[in-house]
Amino acid sequence: MDYQKILDEIAAEIEPTIGKGKVADYIPALAEVDPDQFAMSITLFDGRSFHTGVSDRRFSIQSISKLFTFTQALGIYSRGLYERVGVEPSGNPFNSLVQLEYESGKPRNPFINAGAIVITDMLLSHYGSAENCYREIEAFVRDTSDDWSVSFDPVVWESEQEHGHRNTALANLMKSFGNIRGDVEEVVRSYFKHCSIEMSTRELSRSMLFLANHGTDPITQRQFVTTAQAKRVNAVMLTCGHYDASGEFAFHVGLPGKSGVGGGIVAVVPKVMGIAVYSPRLNSWGNSYSGTKALELFTTKTGLSIF
Ligand code: GLU
Numbered sequence: 367m368d369y370q371k372i373l374d375e376i377a378a379e380i381e382p383t384i385g386k387g388k389v390a391d392y393i394p395a396l397a398e399v400d401p402d403q404f405a406m407s408i409t410l411f412d413g414r415s416f417h418t419g420v421s422d423r424r425f426s427i428q429s430i431s432k433l434f435t436f437t438q439a440l441g442i443y444s445r446g447l448y449e450r451v452g453v454e455p456s457g458n459p460f461n462s463l464v465q466l467e468y469e470s471g472k473p474r475n476p477f478i479n480a481g482a483i484v485i486t487d488m489l490l491s492h493y494g495s496a497e498n499c500y501r502e503i504e505a506f507v508r509d510t511s512d513d514w515s516v517s518f519d520p521v522v523w524e525s526e527q528e529h530g531h532r533n534t535a536l537a538n539l540m541k542s543f544g545n546i547r548g549d550v551e552e553v554v555r556s557y558f559k560h561c562s563i564e565m566s567t568r569e570l571s572r573s574m575l576f577l578a579n580h581g582t583d584p585i586t587q588r589q590f591v592t593t594a595q596a597k598r599v600n601a602v603m604l605t606c607g608h609y610d611a612s613g614e615f616a617f618h619v620g621l622p623g624k625s626g627v628g629g630g631i632v633a634v635v636p637k638v639m640g641i642a643v644y645s646p647r648l649n650s651w652g653n654s655y656s657g658t659k660a661l662e663l664f665t666t667k668t669g670l671s672i673f
Contacts, residue, residue, distance in 0.1 A: 387647030387655030395525035413493025428626030471543025621673030
């Protein structure tokens with residue numbers, strides 16, 4: 367298949383959608399980016415990669431980081447993790463408090479904010495301090511992307527800390543139910559820090575290879591999680607990766623994926639490739655407008671989907 371031609375065609379076809387949607391501005395530093403950027407990358411098992419647009423420009427991965435922390439925590443806690451976080455789609459916005467109250471402080475899944483905050487709390491308990499915890503998360507992301515220069519953006523981190531009242535409310539509510547063990551401020555600060563990691567689509571598409579290959583990086587042969595755990599992560603990506611638009615994404619794209627409010631989306635074609643797209647304007651569910659369209663075009667043009 368001529369992947370370069372397909373990516374170039376997609377870039378041309380999504381061009382008219384580039385002005386649609388709105389950049390996330392509830393984290394003020396995110397609103398500073400050029401809203402009309404687009405990038406798409408794919409990385410194959412043999413290491414070849416194909417790109418279009420600003421594929422080397424790093425952006426804030428935001429909730430895509432939840433994919434790394436969930437995988438990491440699953441590797442550490444195995445089934446014990448599900449005592450504190452579920453695996454059902456929420457059908458609610460990513461930062462909703464209402465459901466959490468009804469369900470006694472146990473988040474529906476690890477990809478809504480509440481679930482990711484519990485996961486951060488579990489990683490903090492395991493690694494002992496905020497410094498160690500962030501270092502281990504960063505190392506995991508660097509290992510999976512095979513790039514040791516990946517790091518976080520202190521400006522975005524600070525901006526989110528200044529405006530993260532809703533996330534702090536979620537953490538406090540869960541603390542009241544006993545589902546946060548650490549200090550609320552420290553847990554939330556650590557959560558914001560991994561959300562502020564910056565990566566390019568080139569790096570993100572590379573980092574998805576282990577999830578496309580049953581938990582083992584097909585290039586370095588390094589095993590990150592077991593086959594069963596990789597299956598679970600992919601299943602949660604498919605059912606919960608796009609908040610209350612997860613059904614829409616599965617319907618139109620047909621791949622396990624995870625989005626972030628920075629405008630990035632990663633997706634996995636099992637046994638074939640990792641994919642990442644970037645375009646900062648978001649649709650009403652908080653997922654990249656043009657990025658979603660580009661992925662839909664990709665699976666239509668290539669016939670690659672899990673269905
Ligand atoms: N750091 C963001 C927040 O907690 C992540 C949300 C997202 O990317 O969907 O609000």
